[in-house]
Amino acid sequence: MDTHVVVVGLGTSGSMALWQLAKRGVKAIGVEQFGVGHSRGSYAGDSRLFRSTVHEGTRYVPLLQRARQLWRELEAETGRHLYDECGALQIGQAGSGSLANSLACAEKYGLPYELLDADALRARYPQHRVDDDDAAVLDVHAGSLYPEASVFAAVEAAKSHGAQVVTNTEVLDFDEEGGRLKLVTSGEPIICDKVVVATGSWTMRLRPDLRGYLHVLPFALTWFMPHHPELFTPDRFPVFIRDSDGVHLYGTPTHDSYSVKVASDPQWAAIADPDEIPVFERTELRRIGAWAAKYLPDLNPEPVRHSMHHDLCAPGDFPIIDLDEDSGMVLLTAFSGRGFKFAPVYGELAADLITGERNDLYDPGFALSGHDR
Ligand SMILES: Cc1cc2nc3c(=O)[nH]c(=O)nc-3n(C[C@H](O)[C@H](O)[C@H](O)COP(=O)(O)OP(=O)(O)OC[C@H]3O[C@@H](n4cnc5c(N)ncnc54)[C@H](O)[C@@H]3O)c2cc1C
Structure with missing residues (x-):
């Protein structure tokens, strides 16, 4: 298989990143080790809280305002009820x-x-x-989100914009082939230019260098x-x-x-x-x-x-949304028990890093270099 971008992990953030990439016409494949909407991800458990005012501080409010718009957009696009x-x-x-x-x-x-x-x-x-x-x-401006249905809806929306989805396939390693990225998987290898790693709690299997920090x-x-x-x-x-x-x-x-x-x-x-x-x-x-x-x-x-x-x-509960220019890898992970409500805007930020678009909502503290490691 050959594509421009691979999103590894179609859970909370990966499903949203794939939706946002596909909506812009980017040729993308999403790869998930289980099926779509499985019960082992960090999104399982029927409901998630959405809040606009957060006791963690004002820096999150603009992100949440954008997330709220995107939740409504996803509902409108898919005709699914995702948010009360x-x-x-x-x-x-x-x-x-x-x-x-x-x-x-x-x-x-x-x-x-x-x-x-x-x-x-x-x-x-x-x-x-x-x-x-x-x-x-x-x-x-707050309420209850339906996480399993949301992941399912985002993947459906991504597919309707042309994304390909490969399930029951684990990404095992990254390699290089002819100056491009090669993803070694439990199935066929995939050649691509850029990759979004949205593997949640499994991230250290692919990035053992982050053990000890995350x-x-x-x-x-x-x-x-x-x-x-x-x-x-x-x-x-x-x-x-x-x-x-x-x-x-x-x-x-x-x-x-x-x-x-x-x-x-x-x-x-x-x-x-x-x-x-x-x-x-x-x-x-x-x-x-x-x-x-x-x-x-x-x-x-x-x-x-x-x-x-x-x-x-992550220490300090700050997410990682990081582009490594040399490898073309965007890390989209470490949401520290509070990431669900932000998921569509985090997906949008990841898509912007891939396409090189500026987004004023991006906080430099999201980069790995902004984390105090
Ligand atoms: C019990 C609980 C309650 C929570 N309550 C709230 C709340 O009320 N409000 C809120 O905003 N947040 C809440 N959160 C936090 C939020 O749910 C998480 O931050 C978010 O779901 C994490 O998303 P993720 O994309 O990082 O991981 P996931 O959603 O787990 O997605 C990772 C995906 O990657 C796949 N994957 C992993 N490795 C590979 C591989 N090598 N190859 C292919 N696929 C792979 C996995 O199978 C999975 O589907 C809660 C979390 C928990 C656990």
Whole structure:
């Protein structure tokens, strides 16, 4: 096979990069070690939070505004429902730093939001336990994304613009042939000029030089059954993030009429490879169940479903979107447990690096040279 660009990995970011490249008419092939929309990627697990105001800081807001447009474009192009804009509640102690950061984002960029004190929060969202010193920021341009459907839709859109897709084929190594790149795969070799490596937690198999700098973290998900499911539908229950008494919880509304996702922070040590994800111990399940029922009293504390996932993380949680001019390789990886909402704009930035287009949203800190290694 011969093409101009190969995208290795058709998960969250690779599917979006392929869509963006194909839309510009670039001759591209996407290669995926499993099938399209499989259950082992960092995108698995039914839903992902989208927020416009982020407590991590204002630098991300323009990227999120562009991502929100692109999510809507992907929906329009494919006719698929990928995003419920049900809002996001960030709950914490009134005056806390994380609430202040979200407010700063909203005010700086004129984003729609509401500030709710404890009484307003209790009245409007009785699903949450509210203490007198609690407050919340309701981010209006926020909600719940459907990750498996999104990856599937981006690949479908890429194909409709002419991209080729090769599945159940692992890229094993990179070589050179006649001044061009040769991808050694578990199937046929592929010759190309440029490559986007979007291999998520598997990246160190292809780039062992990044071991020691990047690490794979396990992330767990849990779902609980409410006594009153009608309280947890997207029209009544925004996605939420809560920091109370040292407990971090986040969750999404019910999408299946019987379960609500409520999850906590990673409590697991870094692993060397996604094949090593740990077992979800009963003690952990009970601990998260106790928190879920404490802060959302309508929930039964027994998780009705749980699953373990992984994501590739970088120190400082800054992503890597990096072009190596000499080899023609764009690295698109290390989203540190927060990359899903950005996926279409990160795909766009990768496509711009490939085609040489300037994009003012590109932060030089995304380059490997901008990372403090
Ligand atoms: C449990 C959990 C909850 C999260 N919640 C949120 C959230 O609410 N909001 C948010 O914004 N983000 C969230 N994230 C983060 C987000 O989901 C990830 O950052 C993102 O999915 C990572 O995308 P990726 O493209 O790097 O990896 P992936 O989506 O895993 O894609 C990598 C792909 O590359 C393929 N691949 C790997 N190696 C090869 C190879 N050699 N050859 C061919 N194919 C290969 C893999 O099979 C896979 O399909 C969460 C993550 C987890 C795990």
